[in-house]
Amino acid sequence: MLVHLIRTKGVSDELYFGCYEFLNQFVGPYSFELSDKPREITIKDEIRIVKPDDPRYDIKEKIRYSQYMPPAESKIQERKSWRDLFRINNKYRKSTDDFDSQRNVLSDDNQYHSSFESDEALVAEDRLDYIRTEAPYIVILLTEHANHENWFVGYDPNLKGNYFIHTDGWDHFTSGDPRYPVCYHIASTLLKHAMFDNPEEMGNYMHYQSKGCMMDFCQNKSEVMLKLRTADVCPECQNLIRAKKITHMQLRYTFDVMEDIRRQLLFKDRYDLLRQATPMLVKGRSQKIVLPEMGMLQIGLSPTERAVYLLFLNHPEGIRLAEMGEYKGELRGILNKVSPSDSRETIEGQLENLCEYNSNSLSEKMSRIKRKFDEKLGAAMSEHYYIKGPNGGLKKIDLDRNYLQYEDN
């Protein structure tokens, strides 16, 4: 099954590509594709974005048309908000080759604005469309935009295979790594996609009392974290999965993702106990810095920061900053490799800045590198990775080079 991951403008490269890398680590029936560029969204005036002081702020995942029925007025607004988001999915579908084979509902934007005669009629109509319609591939929109009611996962009532996932507001719960909740929800959405014909059916099976199962309804973020930490499926839901004849590959994929996230979260919890280094991989032509055992965690260094870092990686014995000039040739080679599209002039300019005596540019890059490792790994663990040393003395990276691996593609 082809799964396109797309995003709105505020979703960082780091999160977007990070999720892609994470999801691709596991063997499964899915092939993930990225859209190359971020999508724009115009949030209409009438859409109310839920503010943090609103009591509904934490409500992240809710199934439409069942159990919970919001007042009619807010429901209409919410539908518009969702439609704005799904319009991006549909626009994206239009831009891909397969569009013709998809349903004409996609080309009819007016339908989204047709008069709302009554909610019941509309719901019934949507339901019919939904049952009739299943897209040939899945499009998941990652978006930083809160939607009305601030749901965490949205299921398009008009087209099975359109989903959105809200990416903001997780920092507090996941030590600054929102990839885990986002990837968890991608994996669980993919399984639910296979299990249920429509959101209403799914709603009937959700657990409205959290029990640490994938099917927990989850009123707030801390409950979602329970799902992530247990990575479990309760016996009831296991029976359901059996009855739905979900393929082995699919199940394995979902459980592998969940299990890995669980492991990472537990690992993060024990940071202060586990201060030892974990292996580092310098990956691909652009020489990305990745920690494979931490779920392919990428340290998002800019090309110039990366070049400086790679130079120090090459010299376990350390480098005196005053002697940077001696490493100019080597640094030039690295810069050419990590930023192949930069002109000669640009690279020579950077080199001059980095290698001049008492270079500000160099110390600035070094402190940014340190900050990025600190942010990703916590102070205790980042000690092994960033460049450090006494003023005027040898600066080096402590990492045991047995932990270092290069992979060229």
Ligand SMILES: [Zn+2]
């Ligand atoms: Zn369950």
